[in-house]
Amino acid sequence: MTAVTAGKGLRDHVQALEFWQTLIDLVKYRSTADEPDPPLHATAEVIAGLFRSVGLSSADVITISHEGKTSAPLVYADQRSDTKGAPTVLLYAHYDVQPADETKWTVTKPFVPKEVTANGDTRLYGRGAADDKSGVVLHLGALKALRDTWSKLPINVKLVVEGEEESSSVLDSYVDAHPEDPRFQADLIIVADTGNLAVGQPALTSTLRGIVAVDVTVKTLAAEVHSGMYGGPAPDAFMTLVRLLSTLHDANGDVAVAGLTRFEHDWAPVREEQYRKDAGVEPGVGLVGTGTIAQRLFGRPSVNVVGLRGAPSMDRPANVLTPEVTARISVRLAPNQDPDAALKALREHIETHAPEAVVRQVVPVSLGQGFAAYQGPHHAAVETALKTAYKTDAVAQSGQGGSIPLVSALHAANPSSDIVLWGCEEPLANIHGNDESVSRSELEHMTLAEALLLDALAAPAR
Structure with missing residues (x-):
């Protein structure tokens, strides 16, 4: 039978x-x-x-x-x-x-x-x-x-x-x-x-994949100030955070944090057309990173911002500079990556690439193997x-x-x-x-x- x-x-x-x-x-x-x-x-x-x-x-x-x-x-x-x-x-x-x-x-x-x-x-x-x-x-x-x-x-x-x-x-x-x-x-x-x-x-x-998530707080000003009177020389915390976040990927969209590893495995192929449909990727929008879809999904790190606190709101926009903002950064890790080593690598990257004295906290939220x-x-x-x-x-x-x-x-x-x-x-x-x-x-x-x-x-x- x-x-x-x-x-x-x-x-x-x-x-x-x-x-x-x-x-x-x-x-x-x-x-x-x-x-x-x-x-x-x-x-x-x-x-x-x-x-x-x-x-x-x-x-x-x-x-x-x-x-x-x-x-x-x-x-x-x-x-x-x-x-x-x-x-x-x-x-x-x-x-x-x-x-x-x-x-x-x-x-x-x-x-x-x-x-x-x-x-x-x-x-x-x-x-x-x-x-x-x-x-x-x-x-x-x-x-x-x-x-x-x-x-x-x-x-x-x-x-x-x-x-x-x-x-x-x-x-x-x-x-x-x-x-x-x-x-x-x-x-x-x-x-x-x-x-x-x-x-x-x-x-x-x-x-x-494993996971490391951290809350990164950037503070540049004591309080909100008028964007017209002070904008230019005075650093806006949200814009400073955006520049910091942009360093987490290279020009191809691959994660650029030194010390995060990759893992190779014989996964079943993932068709790009089906993946784009399942993920709801808009027509004409390119995918991020290099390698096969399966490699990018299952064996390589990914970095995303999954939460923001203190960012400007479109509900009540105001002509002020943002003094302080916190982003939750979620990093999915290769299956064999040590999460403690990944946390150390992420922290070092943030501290190295942030403008002087603006990062007030890098607080671990979760680690998973x-x-x-x-x-x-x-x-x-x-x-x-x-x-x-x-x-x-x-x-x-x-x-x-x-x-x-x-x-x-x-x-x-x-x-x-x-x-x-x-x-x-x-x-x-x-x-x-x-x-x-x-x-x-x-x-x-x-x-x-x-x-x-x-x-x-x-x-x-x-």
Whole structure:
């Protein structure tokens, strides 16, 4: 029996599951980091109950503490099978979501889920529909399918569904500092927080970029002054910042910070035409940097300004010079770049290229290690599960331009274990953007793939 024809029973079972409505209900929860605690706690309690309903009776809401900080409510389970020699799998997802400006959403409001059917597929619109409440539901469906097939779960299951992945995660730093903690050790770790290259085209995420973010404050004047009376000799803080930011790239658009590294890998090609469409690049606007699209997306650093404080506003423009401004600079790092070394390189670049005495602060905001997967003992079963679920003979090896720092910490805690990075966050999902959505067909296919993988993992212990 080939991978394409195997798993028909599980396929029929997964398609009969009714977790789409569960996802719709979860999207209604405003589980963002900038909301007060009750929405996070309420969401976590609902999710714990959902996992108890599919056989994880140990699922509960806990917190993790590290260096005086306490995590957001975390759903955790550690359930042992009666089957002798059963392997242990750790399932990860997160329920917190990015903030959303509902004035910029066009299909629906961020926390009012809406289904839209077009081109033979249904998409659910709403903040977190893809990133990453689809990952929560994916795990739910796979466990339900596995329990219904085997009557009881034939594997040891650990579950981690956190509530602060989109902000500063205490869990990341805790696991990094305590790799020996048995709660976060497993034979196979499935992180449902990435996605395919396109709907219906299965891919495994083999690399993740790291991240360094800093807040740079430039101060040039004691207070605002009239731009006509003083403009010219007097330095405007915003214009000074702009000149500083321009030094972060060279004439080709490549990052010009000495000490930031590059990483080469055999990623699947990314077509420029498709990339421009997915990214919404305006016609006639050139892309930034050199090398292939995959190299620029997955293996090379990128520098962007993701926040400004104190900059002039068009809402109430005034003829004054800006005295002080702060920019948050986000640097995505090559998968093998040491984030501490990257921070040092970025700080040195800023201090070297800034006009004398204007940079008052360079404050680190976040640091995260990238990840490069290796093909361990379960890799063949992972690929077979995807091929079977999507009825194809090919699985692409893709990178992820974003960062999931916890993955590196889990790898350090489980150096010989496979880490699977997959999910429903393909380009049309527009995660972190306006009108985020998820494909129903992707959720069904990925749920089937995970159910098939768990079934294969459990089979030798039967």
